[in-house]
Structures are given as structure tokens and as C-alpha cells.
Amino acid sequence: MKVGHIAVFTADMDKSIEFYKLLGGKVGMRSLLDIGKGKSKDLVHMVFDGEATVELVCPSDKSMVLTNTGVCEHFCFNVDNVDETVKELKAKGIDTFQTEEPFNADIFGGIRIIFLTGPSGELIELFQNHQ
16 A cells, blocks of 8 residues: 545635645645535645645535544545455454445546544545546
8 A cells, every 4th residue: 555645624725725836736636525415525636746645625614624533634545456455454354444345436537435444543545546
């Protein structure tokens, strides 16, 4: 696995984009994620040299910005095959997945993901890009 991105909440997407541009980032993928009940998350990947990115997460419901996860919403490992990775981790005894199986999402050109919780409550995403 490779670290793919660290996701951080922001209440002001434009301000955050400009800040990360000053640090040398470039706007990469951008998508709007419908999270139900009339709420959404604006998602922007800020790309830096190397493989890891910072994913800015701006929820339509600003009360979500500071939740029990803090300003870091989640971090992500990129994997070649998320289904195989889940099988391997389950065989090693990891059982903190939020869903039984990985699922497809129609964001960023199509992805397959699953989330699990680490031992300190940290939210971890396993991410397979369909592109």
C-alpha cells in the first residue's frame, strides 16, 4: 500500500485552495459527493510532487467541519485491488471495516473504496482508482 491522500476539512474551499497553491500544490481531481439528506461534500485533491495529495473536504453542512474526527477527516492508502486487499487484511484479523464489502463511487472518474477504523478511532480509506 502507498499513502494516497490525507483529507482535511475546510469551511472555505477557495481560501484552502489558495493556501495549498502557495505551498506548491496544484488543483487535481475535483468532485461533488452527495452524502444524502440534501447534503454534499465538495472534494478537491491538491497535488504535490510525489504521490501523496491533500484532499480538501468542504461539506455543505459546515457543522461537519469539526467533528469527533477533528480537522483531519481521514487518510487514505492507494491499492491496486481493493477487494484483494480487504481479503488479505481480514485474513490477518482486521475486522473494523465500515461496510461488509468495498463499493464503487461515481466521483473522480470512478473509484472503488472501503473505510475501516484504526485502533485509536482514526478513519482509513482503501482506494482503487478505475482510471
